Amino acid sequence: MRNGTPSSPSHILSQYARRSLVRFVVFSFLWYALAGSDKASWIIGVPAVLFATALSLMLASSSPLRISSAGAFHFIPFFLRQSFHGGIDVMRRALSFQQLLDPGLVSYTTLLPEGSARIFFVNTISLLPGTLSAELHGNRVTIHTLDQGLPIWANIQRLEYHVAALMCISPEKKESS
Amino acid sequence: MSWMHIFFALVLLPAIGVGMIRILRGPTAADRMMTAQLFGTCGVAILLLLSAGMGNPVLLDIALVFSLLAALATMTFIRRTWRGSGKKKHEYPLQ
Amino acid sequence: MNILYNSGTVLIILGLPFFLSGTVGLIRFPDIYTRLHALTKADNVGLGCIVCGLALQSGSWAVTAKLLLIWLLVLIASSASCHLIARSAMHKNIQPWTRS
Numbered sequence: 285m286r287n288g289t290p291s292s293p294s295h296i297l298s299q300y301a302r303r304s305l306v307r308f309v310v311f312s313f314l315w316y317a318l319a320g321s322d323k324a325s326w327i328i329g330v331p332a333v334l335f336a337t338a339l340s341l342m343l344a345s346s347s348p349l350r351i352s353s354a355g356a357f358h359f360i361p362f363f364l365r366q367s368f369h370g371g372i373d374v375m376r377r378a379l380s381f382q383q384l385l386d387p388g389l390v391s392y393t394t395l396l397p398e399g400s401a402r403i404f405f406v407n408t409i410s411l412l413p414g415t416l417s418a419e420l421h422g423n424r425v426t427i428h429t430l431d432q433g434l435p436i437w438a439n440i441q442r443l444e445y446h447v448a449a450l451m452c453i454s455p456e457k458k459e460s461s
Numbered sequence: 462m463s464w465m466h467i468f469f470a471l472v473l474l475p476a477i478g479v480g481m482i483r484i485l486r487g488p489t490a491a492d493r494m495m496t497a498q499l500f501g502t503c504g505v506a507i508l509l510l511l512s513a514g515m516g517n518p519v520l521l522d523i524a525l526v527f528s529l530l531a532a533l534a535t536m537t538f539i540r541r542t543w544r545g546s547g548k549k550k551h552e553y554p555l556q
Numbered sequence: 557m558n559i560l561y562n563s564g565t566v567l568i569i570l571g572l573p574f575f576l577s578g579t580v581g582l583i584r585f586p587d588i589y590t591r592l593h594a595l596t597k598a599d600n601v602g603l604g605c606i607v608c609g610l611a612l613q614s615g616s617w618a619v620t621a622k623l624l625l626i627w628l629l630v631l632i633a634s635s636a637s638c639h640l641i642a643r644s645a646m647h648k649n650i651q652p653w654t655r656s
Contacts, residue, residue, distance in 0.1 A: 317621035318525075320518075364604075371574050371601025374594050378581035386655045387590055407635040411600060416593055418642040428589045428642060428652060465565070472572050476579040483582050483591075489650070491641050492588055495595055498637060499582060502599040502630055503575055506606050509623065510568070513610050521619070525626050532633030539640040543648075 304341055311336045355450035362446050363408065366439075370413035377430065388432040389418070392425045392440055401451040405444060412439055466514030470507045477503045494538050501531025564612035571605030574598045587653035588645050596638040600631055 311333045319325035377384040396402045406425055409417040414434045419426040429436050447453075480499045483492055505524045512520035581594025607627040611620040 313621070314625070316618065317625045318522075320618045320622075321616075367597065367601055367604070370597040374581055374597045375574060375577040378577045378584060378594055378598070383655075385585065385590060385653075387587075387652055388654065389652060407632070407639060410592075410596055410635045410638045411631070413597075414593070416589060416596075416642055417639050418589065419646050420639075420643075426646070428593075430590060430593050466568075469568055469572060473575055476575045479579050480582060489588060489645075491645060492591065495582065495588075495591060495641065498634065499579065499595055499599065502595075502603055502634065503579075505626060505630060506571075506575065506603050509606060509610055509626070513613065518619070521622055521626070525622070525629070528626055528629045528633060532629070532637060535633075535637035536640060539637070539644050543644050 304337055307340055308333065308337045311340075350452040351450060352452045355446070355452065359446045359450045362442075363411070366413060366443075367411045370411060373413040373430070384431070386431045386433060388429055390427045390429055390432075390436055392427055392437070394423050394425055394444060396423075396444060396448060396451075397453065398423075401447060401453060404451070405447045408443060408447065409440065412443060415440065462516070463514045466510045470510040470514065473503055473507050473510070477507075490538075491543055494535060494543070498531060498535055501527060501534075504531075560612050560615070564609040567605050567609030567612065571602045571609065574602030574605065578602065588650060589642060589652050592638050592642055596634050600634055603627060603630055 312329075315325075315329045315333055319329060394402060394405060396405050402420070402423070406417045406420050409415050409425065409427060414430040415436055416428045416430075417425055418428045427436065427440070477500055480496045480503075483496045487493060505528050508520050508524035508527060512518060512524070575598065578594050578598030581598060582591050585591045585594055604627055607623045611623045614620060614623070
């Protein structure tokens with residue numbers, strides 16, 4: 285895959301081709317999901333997919349978003365388990381006779397770099413048990429929690445680690461930012 | 462016609478109906494808007510169950526559009542009518 | 557086939573209480589932030605259970621893909637709008653409810 289130094293024209297071209305291929309496959313899958321398995325739908329589908337690929341390359345061609353498949357393999361079960369726990373936690377507090385809430389605000393400084401990784405992190409916080417991202421200010425996230433007795437720091441650090449693995453962010457890059 | 466799925470959809474209806482209480486009580490516009498979000502998620506679930514119950518795949522597309530519209534409604538509401546003033550941001554007791 | 561169908565039914569039944577408790581939380585919880593917790597978490601998990609159950613029952617890849625797409629959209633939409641509402645509430649200086 286990698287021929288030449290990272291900044292050589294052939295490398296940039298191959299990266300560009302790979303990126304457009306990935307987007308083409310994703311949009312084709314999306315069309316298949318939307319239109320169903322009817323083959324005639326591809327008369328509209330192929331131009332639509334090509335158009336969407338071109339448009340997304342024009343709008344976000346330099347997006348540094350890289351998703352590692354190993355990271356996704358670990359992230360998806362983690363996310364499903366955590367959001368299930370979150371649902372159970374809310375259900376317990378909503379249905380119990382006593383008031384089980386002890387809300388508060390917690391501030392957390394994230395090491396994730398600016399951009400899609402940080403935004404993804406902030407959005408997934410809201411689906412973790414007992415936490416809700418209330419504000420993002422630079423690298424400081426203000427988190428509202430349902431119960432100050434929960435291990436919020438440990439949970440969020442674990443989520444941060446998983447997001448970094450998902451987005452191919454190495455620890456060295458994390459320290460420098 | 463699968464009555465089981467239609468029964469499940471009926472079980473979800475009170476979840477929407479009781480949510481109306483929050484619209485009446487408020488107190489802020491955002492609390493009322495959250496009920497709209499509840500309508501979105503519950504409505505999608507009901508449509509999915511009805512689609513399976515009535516064997517009508519078109520309802521899946523309606524659910525898809527519903528989920529998109531619920532998101533747009535909340536975001537437009539926040540950007541247009543319920544915008545924060547932007548001053549005095551961090552005066553809460555932070556841990 | 558029958559095992560798949562029945563486990564799908566179990567998942568759907570598992571999903572229903574999440575929706576109901578999300579609504580109970582929306583009514584019972586004391587302030588806007590805690591209500592947001594109830595709404596986003598409970599409803600997303602409930603919808604996830606129902607989507608997985610229906611996908612198991614459908615027996616068709618296209619329907620499964622569409623169901624998962626709907627769930628993904630709802631997940632993105634609700635976590636983003638949840639964050640937006642909480643942020644606007646903070647900017648409006650709405651104080652979070654605290655115990656006593």
